[in-house]
Amino acid sequence: MKAIILSGGKGTRLRPLTYTGAKQLVPVANKPILWYGIEAIVAAGITDIGIIISPETGEEVKLKTGDGERFGANITYILQEKPAGLAHAVKVARPFLGDDPFVMYLGDNLIQSELGSFLNDFKEQHMDALILLRPVANPTAFGVAQVDAQGRVLHLVEKPKVPPSNLALVGIYFFANTIHDAIDRIRPSARGELEITDAIQDLINYQKQVEARRIEGWWLDTGKKDDLLEANQIILDTCLQSDMAGEVDAQSQIFGRVRVGSGSRLINCTVRGPVTIGRDCHLENCFIGPYSSIADQVTLVDVDLEHSVILQGATVTGIHQRIVDSVIGQRARLKAAPQRPKALRFMIGDDSQIELT
Incomplete structure (x- = not known):
């Protein structure tokens, strides 16, 4: 089992800080956001980690994070020349991933739940994909899932005007190697990106086993100033x-x-x-x-x-x-x-x- 962490992107919502640095390196409780994701992945028993970096901030991420020794991991850096979507990041990482199953973790996300139980479900039930969901008050701002009573995913849509549910996709995904064929079949969205929601929907269309689990506790997307301050408050409250x-x-x-x-x-x-x-x-x-x-x-x-x-x-x-x-x-x-x-x-x-x- 491998992992990829996305640490590219332009971080426009955190400007002016991200004019000069990677948003994933902005600290929460004096630790870069990116490091929380690395630690969560290692705690789940995955130590072979690829970090997707951009030309603008990649060197800073490499300098700050190193080769993974401090985390008990082996880190490989993978350059994504342009932010062309989450599915595009998986495509760029294909030489690193090979045919291994993997976790994809968005580097500016923080969750309270541990990954181990989700990873065990994914492995034991031989899923093609496992997505994590959390009810939100504003589902139009997220990728949204429609799920049946057994936890199977019926439909996904990215930032819908009329959401089929209030269940937002948390930025953590578990994939078998079948995701690569799905990514090869999809086309860029209206915003010119290869969307991971489209690739997961392709798996559903091909009747692959795609399931969802709801996370407990907090989920924080630290992409904006107020979100960053909230994350800082919660981490100080729970971990300091x-x-x-x-x-x-x-x-x-x-x-x-x-x-x-x-x-x-x-x-x-x-x-x-x-x-x-x-x-x-x-x-x-x-x-x-x-x-x-x-x-x-x-x-x-x-x-x-x-x-x-x-x-x-x-x-x-x-x-x-x-x-x-x-x-x-x-x-x-x-x-x-x-x-x-x-x-x-x-x-x-x-x-x-x-x-x-």
Whole structure:
């Protein structure tokens, strides 16, 4: 059994961050989104993983993620020259996949459920495809499935105007090698892409065994700022454990679950967890409120922060209004002069410099 993780695409919904980096490397609770998928796949017992990369961000993904040793996996990088659809990504990965069954995992998705039980069902029942579903309030924004009482998939449609159900396809799929013939038979959709929903529908049309399972717990698509902040909140809520590897002075106060990385220093700060602070950070005269993630080498001085994600190397100084619901990019510089009466919200890309006057 093999796996492919899609880590290409342009990430338009997370711009400006994704003008300069891969959306799958944006951190949730100080860990790249992509890594959660790798860990979930390895936990299910699959260690031969191909990562689909784009020409624009592929080198960054390779540099950040490496050969897989840290995850106990063997990672192969597969270049997809253009984002021509999920089924096209499978076609590009065919030399890596061979005739092996595989899991396809969209690299900007996070789910609470473990993959092992789904993988066992897929193997034991010799399915051609197994899709994961989750009820959603807005099915017109997703690929949607119609399923019978036994869990067999009857029909799939991509972003329908009139949805046949409220069951959205989660971005994780299990396939036998029969999917390759199905992909060879389909044609590009109206948006010019080879759709994986069309390939799965082709399997259904050829009376192959295509089944669905509903996932329990949360499912997060981190493609937009608010989704990213929600994912950060949920991961901090469910996974964070306290760890004080850094230095916290006597004037600082720590409440709840807080992680402070080695080499970091907190001076006269109040931190209310859940909060994670990376390595080699400097925080002085700050209030850090719940659901904040601060990456490595960040400097915060005279800052009031809550429910936000600060990326590596950013500097924020002299902001006397509370910063909330914000994502501040790598190496960004943000400083202010006079006070303002309201809270501030930001979506700041890498290497930006902003001065509030």
